[in-house]
Amino acid sequence: MNETTQTQDTLHSEARIAHGVLHRLRQDLFVDAFAFRPLPPLEDAKISRWVPWLPESLRRWARWLPHATVGFCSALVLLASLASSGPGSLRGLPAAGFALLVAVPLLLTLFRPVGAYWLSLAGFVVGGFAGAADPFSNLFTNEGFTTHVMVMALVVLRTRPRLAMEMWLVTFAVASLLTLITGTDLDDLPVVAVFCGVILISAAAVRAWREERQQVVRTRTLTEEERSRRTLLEERALIARELHDVVAHHMSVIAIQAEAAPYRVKDTPPELATSFATIRENAVAALAELRRILGVVRSADPDAFAEADPEAPQPSLSSLDSLFDSVRSAGLVVEAVVTGSPRPLPQGVELSAYRIVQEGLSNALRHSPGADARVEISYVLGGLGVRIVNGAPSRLAKPSPGAGHGVLGMRERVQMLGGEMTADHTEDGGFEVAAFIPVANTSGENKAGGARA
CATH class of the missing domain: 1.10.287 (Helix Hairpins)
Incomplete structure (x- = not known):
């Protein structure tokens, strides 16, 4: 009784597997087989990476290079089919019609890939029956078969890797069936099947590699965006x-x-x-x-300032001297320049200016080891100017996973106060951060400004 039950369960499992395979085959090759799926042009980033030497005026045409390549191959197949079609070689089938039946599926892969496969399979069958007295007697020289292999490879590259096995099974099932119907002996069918399988597996591997690479790029992009968002x-x-x-x-x-x-x-x-x-x-x-x-x-971070004195006042521009002494002790040569008449500023402005200088010097220590730095504080009418610039590094900097995120924090502080900021590399290989924080004019400031004038 147990053996009977186990046998039935095994049969049910095999039936479910077979049903799943047939369902997937139906979904991939039969449902919406001729649906319109155009091949998009190449992205500008890929063109810049593959052919960076290409002039800008030609890059918009290079986006259509895959389409032009497939169209050119389709035209070559059409001309070759017309040239090789002699009188009586197609058993009354019009040579032009057969040439189109062989060449059009190659071009159709750009728009309806699965439909192109079925049309190419039809051309393969027609070519086998019309081209020789012994159908499929020489598949390697059969124009329909050669083009059919090319079409299957393009379909795999355009759709998904699993179609390689499905199309291979359908193609050689049809070839074996027709061979049995005609009663011919096709000794080279296994060799051709292996040859075709190698090509399709290679195309599937390329497609899988492309999908994996795209997934990695998407993951890296999302990770970088999430890291930037978290830093902000x-x-x-x-x-x-x-x-x-x-x-x-x-x-x-x-x-x-x-x-x-x-x-x-x-x-x-x-x-x-x-x-x-x-x-x-x-x-x-x-x-x-x-x-x-x-x-x-x-x-979210209760111990953020555990090492600091919680009762200590927030730093201001008057605390810059101690900051300079700290970074100088770490090996950074800092030159500080103050222009204009120093005056009391709102605490939020002084705090943000101090943090911008602190982050700029930290970046110089981290990313430009051995370089000198210069800090400029400018008291001007209407605001405060801050500039931190460092030279090129004299030795290799250690990789930093958070590179560029300090700039986000500085920019956030400046934007919060309604100011403007720029941060970019200098011509000598260093880095410069320049910010202007507006400050509302006060009566004391106006008097100072009048005295200077």
Whole structure:
């Protein structure tokens, strides 16, 4: 009883496998066989990679090189078929009609690849019966078979690798069936089958390699985009943490001043005392909201500043000297230049300018070892200019997986303050970062500007 059940299960499994194979064969070769699937032109990136020496004016025509190649081969097959068709060699079949039946499928692979396979198979069968008294007696010299192999290879390259096996099975099943019907003995059929299989397997391997390479490129692109996005979010979180301290300081001053103001005025009117109390309550509520938001930001990285003093004030431009001493001790020669009259700036501006200089010098240490750096701070009317430039490296830099992401953070800080920034390589092989952060004019600034004028 158990053996009978096991046999039945085995038969059911084999039936399911056979049904799956036939279903897949039907989906690949029969369903929408003549659907319109045009071959797109080559991408500009591929043309630039393959033929970088090609003039720009010819690159738009080079995009259609695969189409032109297949069309040229189709024309050659057509001419060769017409030239080899002698009187009576096709048993009354018009030579031009047979030539078209053989050549057109090659061109049709550009638009309807699976349909081109069936049309080519028809040409192969017609050529075998009409071309000789012994059908398929010499497949290697059969024009229909030669073109059919080319068509199958192109179809595999254009669709998917598994079609190679499916078309090979259908082709040689048809060839074997017709051989049995005509009663001929085709000794070289196994040799031809192996030869054709090698070609199709090679085409399938090329197609699989192309798909794998495209997948790798897509994965790398998505990974790079995700890394850039994560870096940008981390930089924004860092900016939020830093600006919290700046804003919290001002809000604390407002709350303290609002609380102390009624005691500085004798016989304070009730309305004024109420207003000051309202101001203090709003300032305290704003501080609570800031702490709540900062808790959400820091929750993703609670130990981001574990090594730093949490009570230390945020750095400003006055802290640049200690930063320069730190990078000089690491081996970087830094020249600092300040132009204009230094003046107090908003804390957010000074903090962002300090971080831009810090990141620029860190990049010089990381990517240009042995190079000198120059930092320029320019106090000008309407804003602050920052420029960090370093020379070419004197020795090979260690590879850095996060290369270029520091620039994202600097650009984010500048854009947050409504400024502009450029970052690019210099002609001597170094790197330059230049930023301008606008600052609203104050009365003191206007006076200073008038004195300088």
